Amino acid sequence: MSEKVLLDYGSGGRASQRLISQLFLGNLGNDELNRLNDAAELAVSGRVAMSTDSFTVDPIFFPGGNIGSLAVHGTVNDVAMMGAIPKYMTCAYIIEEGLPMDDLEVIVKSMAEAVEHAGVLIVSGDTKVVPKGAVDKIFINTTGIGDIIVDPAPSGDSARSGDAVLISGTIGDHGLTILGTREGLDFEAEVKSDSAALNHLLVRLVQELPEVHVLRDPTRGGLATTLNEITTSSNVCCELNENALPIRPEVKGGCSILGLDPLYLANEGKFICILPEAHAEQALEIMRADPLGQDACRIGTMTDANPGKVVLVTGLGGKRLLGMLEGEQLPRIC
């Protein structure tokens, strides 16, 4: 293989074939994908959850993962948040001419590890190479489907007054890592992305507790924005307890320096679980039994006090609005 990805690799000719057979099938291949038909033949019936996402993260490599593993985790998690078992994925690469072949190989291998761990098959794919400058290094789109195993499926409009609000672990890790790596900032303590596939934990949770009302992963916009979406859809109020929010000291420190709020930073390996109060403790036990949920805790309660709003009860016992993020967070002057 040459050192860089050339436009030839997207031509559809022999170079493309070599790339597909050696790199993609070599790492991601399975009985269905290896057939290289125009479409995959799948056994799907009943209620199915389907989700698509495009990954354009900068930088493409970061502590705790890279764009390849992230593209799997993001879509697997989105499908699993519907109370579904993710089964199949598609994956489309758009690669900038000149990307080092070694980088592409690392990304594909990391994607292969992620699908294996998640127990998902990539059954259809696409590769395009575009001229330099047309995209930034590499973009990946993934689509996933899975069987919904609970009825009704958890949904953002199903939160009810009196429900407990749980989080599966610490928040802000991924967002701060990406920002710090992008800007070349050295934090005193190491921060790394929490990118992970949550499907096994989520499946256990909904199998044992089908009463779960809402499951959501607080990705872009962070915990605060995701909770605002839920309170708006469900027309209830979320009272969050500031003292209970799990945030690593190094994330707090990094955010403090940059003037950012960890509540608005993206997470890629955490989920919010909203369910009737009576099941809260059992849900926490299930979550804490899994390494990906070991720091799970209760962070708030749904009430009918301020419908559609998220209210933060501060460490001092005061209350304030926790609104939705407007645009992206920007570092401040002083």
Next chain:
Amino acid sequence: MSFELLEKFRDPELCRKLLDKMRGELTDELRFMEVCGTHTVAIFQSGLRSLLPEKIVHLSGPGCPVCVTHESEVNAFLDLAGNERVILATFGDLMRVPGEGRRNLKKAQADGARIKVVYSPFDTLKLAKENPDALVVFIGVGFETTAPTIAGTMKMARRQGIRNLRVLCFHKTVPTALDALLSDTAINLDGFILPGHVSAIIGTDPYDFIAEKYGKSAVVTGFEPLDILQSLNQMIEWRNTGEAHVANNYTRIVGEHGNPKAMEIMYEVFEPCDALWRGIGMIPGSGLEIRPEWEEFDAKKEFGIVITDGPALKGCKCGDILKGIKQPDECPLFGKACTPADPVGPCMVSTEGSCAAYYKYKLD
């Protein structure tokens, strides 16, 4: 400072004691101004606003550097964003600040302008070296907190022989603005929560006139709830005994005479000038401009930029808000024609802006 230590300044039990003390000693209304936008945000973020007695009236002052940036200064840097020679370097705060016709740097960037958000003015040195064919222009907005670092960057650029760096200097100084506010009889104030960051550079001496000339109290204050509550209690106590003082309640960061080294660097490169403040107008001697000896870095000279006053935006009450005459939600545009998504003025988009804080945090 470690977070463990900071947590001590957020101790709920101590805060409750100070709040109880305040309620016991507060006989009538206390109108104080938190000069610095970070204090406004801290009062909301900590939930203090919902816990303070109703007789405590807090007014937001002209201490958000973005908010006091004059319309013509905003238009000047937005005009530069269209210049093909220029890479604009800025702190993130300015990206969404609206200028004439509600244009802003975000929109300019989408139109192709080269704009780089930097975390430190020193980042502009690297940017200039990496782009030898471009002119890197740093937007120098801020108070005494940021000016020394920018002066230091210019000194470093000269030492390194960097010739393609310019600074668009719109710096302003805080004590002169407070003097102008206190001399305005329309403004009814009992005291100031003085800015912690600015004071770390200038110390407390430049504020002495507040007690001596105007008989008002002022306390240099940190940004934790206990800092703020202690300063308010001090001012209540002095008012009850008919005294007026300027005190430093942030001794863990602010020395009596500030940071002489930073001041020296700042005044080596900059000199005082008259400056236009948004919503307030011209305040003599309240700005900083680049000294003639450093004019090779002066973007105003390079591009012939002249800052002129003009009519205020129709309906926008930011002048009254920055002077503590009106609260943000008393502006007729607040939350209607002016929101963070579509702001009329910078007070609605700056992270330290009082209107943004009210919109973002106020529950009722």
